[in-house]
Amino acid sequence: MSYQMNSGSVRRFAKIMKFGAWLQAIPNKLTPPPFRLMQIGSAFWQSRALYVAARLDIATVLGDEALDAGVIAVRVAADADATGRLLRLLAAIGVFLETAPQVFQNNKISAFLRTDHPNSVRAMILMHNSDAMSRPWFECLEQGVREGVPPFQLSHGEELFAYLDHHVDFDSLFSAAMDSVEALTGDSFATDFNWGKFERIIDVGGSRGTKSLAILKRHPDLTALVVDRPQVIIEAEIYWANHDSSGAERLQFQAGDLLDSIPSARSEKDIYLLSAVLHGFDNDSCITILRNLANACGRSGARIALLEMVLPEVGADIAGASFDMQMFMGSRGRERTLKEWTTLFELANITLEEVIGLQSFGSILVLHPKKLA
Numbered sequence: 001m002s003y004q005m006n007s008g009s010v011r012r013f014a015k016i017m018k019f020g021a022w023l024q025a026i027p028n029k030l031t032p033p034p035f036r037l038m039q040i041g042s043a044f045w046q047s048r049a050l051y052v053a054a055r056l057d058i059a060t061v062l063g064d065e066a067l068d069a070g071v072i073a074v075r076v077a078a079d080a081d082a083t084g085r086l087l088r089l090l091a092a093i094g095v096f097l098e099t100a101p102q103v104f105q106n107n108k109i110s111a112f113l114r115t116d117h118p119n120s121v122r123a124m125i126l127m128h129n130s131d132a133m134s135r136p137w138f139e140c141l142e143q144g145v146r147e148g149v150p151p152f153q154l155s156h157g158e159e160l161f162a163y164l165d166h167h168v169d170f171d172s173l174f175s176a177a178m179d180s181v182e183a184l185t186g187d188s189f190a191t192d193f194n195w196g197k198f199e200r201i202i203d204v205g206g207s208r209g210t211k212s213l214a215i216l217k218r219h220p221d222l223t224a225l226v227v228d229r230p231q232v233i234i235e236a237e238i239y240w241a242n243h244d245s246s247g248a249e250r251l252q253f254q255a256g257d258l259l260d261s262i263p264s265a266r267s268e269k270d271i272y273l274l275s276a277v278l279h280g281f282d283n284d285s286c287i288t289i290l291r292n293l294a295n296a297c298g299r300s301g302a303r304i305a306l307l308e309m310v311l312p313e314v315g316a317d318i319a320g321a322s323f324d325m326q327m328f329m330g331s332r333g334r335e336r337t338l339k340e341w342t343t344l345f346e347l348a349n350i351t352l353e354e355v356i357g358l359q360s361f362g363s364i365l366v367l368h369p370k371k372l373a
Contacts, residue, residue: 171231193305
């Protein structure tokens with residue numbers, strides 16, 4: 001029995017992604033090597049310019065208008081000349097459009113920085129380019145590579161998830177950024193897997209439950225229990241008390257620690273969802289979590305769905321390799337190959353039942369305790 005949906009579309013998406021990877025390699029073939037190295041070495045100029053534009057919320061200020069840089073500067077409390085030069089750089093790389101000298105408007109890319117855009121990634125840009133996340137890259141990456149220690153820990157004295165526990169504002173920004181992941185990955189996790197075979201999702205590490213909500217909206221008979229750190233659950237409950245969304249009434253929340261205990265399954269109609277959770281942990285912690293999941297499943301027949309990236313054994317694309325380095329920067333986690341994933345499953349006494357392809361750069365790994373095999 002397969003849980004795969006839309007298999008033809010998934011295969012077509014995989015071919016498109018392969019073609020996209022080929023296109024990404026073209027600059028390396030056409031650009032003289034010294035100049036290409038300079039492009040890569042100065043790419044942080046572009047990321048910092050994008051960050052400042054997001055901080056100033058220029059895309060939201062522009063809305064649907066075309067405005068002179070001076071007008072924009074007044075509205076965002078900035079210098080007119082510097083604002084124009086900032087936007088000229090961003091327009092040159094395809095973010096914003098310069099329609100006349102020093103006159104700018106949103107384009108299809110910058111629109112996703114607007115706070116009123118339903119798929120805004122502004123929070124993600126702000127989070128990844130924040131002082132807390134930037135300093136480890138700039139100050140401690142070399143030391144981290146030499147010592148095999150996460151640069152975030154070297155910079156802040158603790159790893160990312162511990163840091164979140166007592167930096168409330170950054171934790172809130174991190175949660176908002178995680179809520180925007182769907183804008184990057186699309187909704188294929190909700191459409192390419194047959195969630196209709198289940199009655200309840202137990203969303204472990206689910207933050208505000210936005211992933212579960214996207215699924216609930218498509219399956220009116222489903223409910224979801226979101227399990228996360230106590231402060232995340234408190235924030236999530238406050239958030240939904242002030243936001244009305246179809247399906248949110250079928251979300252329940254429970255504080256928990258996936259390294260300690262996980263709510264037990266009630267029947268084979270339960271499925272545990274861990275969306276981009278295990279890539280944040282080292283192998284030993286992953287094995288502990290997987291064993292906790294197996295114990296929570298018991299003999300119920302419940303399944304486990306891991307929404308994770310699966311790297312190829314050789315020749316990872318830019319996205320996969322970049323995400324892997326980001327995990328190294330902030331945690332002892334990593335993106336893993338299928339061989340690395342299956343090694344963890346074996347050690348946790350869990351069976352990989354199926355790999356579900358998605359129209360995205362992730363996959364859903366369907367698992368169950370070995371005693372069900």
